[in-house]
Amino acid sequence: MQSVYQALADLHQRYQEAYAAAQCLPQTEYISNWDAPCYQGKPKSGEIGWKAVPQEPALDFDGLEHGLEMPIQDSVKAFFSSFFAGDMVLRFREQFVTLLQVMHPEDGERLQQNLVGHVLMKQRLRQPVTLFIGLTDEDDLLVTVNNTTGAVGLEYVGQEQHAILAGDLEAFLERLEPIVVDPD
Template sequence: MALTISAQLDKFVSSYVEQAKGDGLKIAFDSAWPSLCYEDTAQDGEFVRWSPKRQSPPLSFTNVEEALSLTLNSDYCQYFTRYYSDNLKAMAPQGQCELLQVFNSEDFERLQQNLIGHLLMKQRLKQTPTLFFGLTDEDDFILSVINESGEVALEQVGREPSQILAPSLAAFVEQLTPVGN
């Protein structure tokens, strides 16, 4: 049986953290950008250990859905409301990618604003609503979820998705391999 997006994300995050054992995951500390992910405090700019932390309680996209009168794909919502984390680098069968994550609640608000802008652009261009969740190594290509079908697609910014990469977000995450930070 296929795992849910939450279970698949848990599995990926677990292997991401496991792969970094020894040196651990490191990030530049920023006192103006507080997060549960920091495992230490330090002077701004100094590297500290961090790790993804479960959101409790989980954040919500309800305000975005109400603002746009649009029900967002539930896997997509679960994806961004599972962890506080720095972005996660991964290798997909198609090449390197970076899974966007939210580092704190302010970051989640920023994500929501960017998502609203993205969806309004799609509406203006009379294109299928898509929900971005990842970056590729090609600047103007993003990874997105087609809102209605839940399929993961490669999308050139401002265009309709050009290639379906997986039937669901869970299936896409399942095929990823963590890449060290």
């Protein structure tokens, strides 16, 4: 089994190849006050092309772990601290998912704040702690990683994981299929 970093690098490669075959770049929201390292080309209609680049420096989770007084699943830390990239639209079997990515250091800070809120909600509800990594095309249905087991599953906001998609994040990333979203 390869590392989360390598599985994510391979997924980004497949994603870029799918877009290259369609003769376009994946698009993301252009945020003018960010000089996001993943931005490619010039913004058009509030969107800009992107290509994954290694994070330098990598997003640090020490403050988050200290603040929550708990360790964060290593696979999730690797997932969010490997690349600056736009979110990816993908398919897992018949399920469409948007895999969340970090575009810029400030985006990483915002992500960590949202993770804090998610973890505190799970603790308040006395549910196993999960960490979100993506969304689905269904309202309030998240793709999450169990913080203890590392299993990737689906859960509705405020509920426990109800479907396991893969035993670990590497296996999940390896099975995702890129979806080309026409920029026009």
